[in-house]
Amino acid sequence: MKEPKVSDVKKYLNGILKINKKYVTSERLSKFVGVYPEIISEHLSYFEPTLQMDPEYNLMELVPTLKKWLNDQEENKTLVSTKKASLKKKDYEQYDSVSDFIYKRMTIVGGLLDRNVVLSDQDLRILKKLVSDEQANRKNKKNYRS
Numbered sequence: 001m002k003e004p005k006v007s008d009v010k011k012y013l014n015g016i017l018k019i020n021k022k023y024v025t026s027e028r029l030s031k032f033v034g035v036y037p038e039i040i041s042e043h044l045s046y047f048e049p050t051l052q053m054d055p056e057y058n059l060m061e062l063v064p065t066l067k068k069w070l071n072d073q074e075e076n077k078t079l080v081s082t083k084k085a086s087l088k089k090k091d092y093e094q095y096d097s098v099s100d101f102i103y104k105r106m107t108i109v110g111g112l113l114d115r116n117v118v119l120s121d122q123d124l125r126i127l128k129k130l131v132s133d134e135q136a137n138r139k140n141k142k143n144y145r146s
Contacts, residue, residue, distance in 0.1 A: 004043040006073050011116045012040060013066045016059050024059045039109065092126045101130055
């Protein structure tokens with residue numbers, strides 16, 4: 001089973017906690033966070049495999065597990081982030097432009113912009129490089145026309 005993204009788990013956990021109900025199904029959470037219940041069940045089935053088979057599963061039971069997993073992820077991130085990763089050409093070569101980066105990294109199913117995406121330091125470096133390249137290209141085109 002594929003591990004879910006940290007941003008997705010944070011979004012679901014915040015939604016579950018904000019609903020203020022004792023019994024929260026994936027259907028109710030989907031109306032709150034704006035994601036299909038099937039996708040929520042697929043992502044959270046990493047923590048509870050039977051979730052996809054039972055649409056009436058109480059997601060409140062997953063709250064301690066989700067919190068623990070997020071804390072573990074944050075600890076791992078701080079351990080990894082102590083090493084300053086350099087930006088390699090292959091990291092930013094896969095994106096054609098700034099808009100391509102935004103589409104690939106910051107949208108959800110259907111091409112809708114996900115406002116809850118948190119970019120990593122590496123992502124920000126890639127975005128900075130793409131912006132500077134685009135500015136250089138525009139400057140070169142402007143000088144060429146003159």
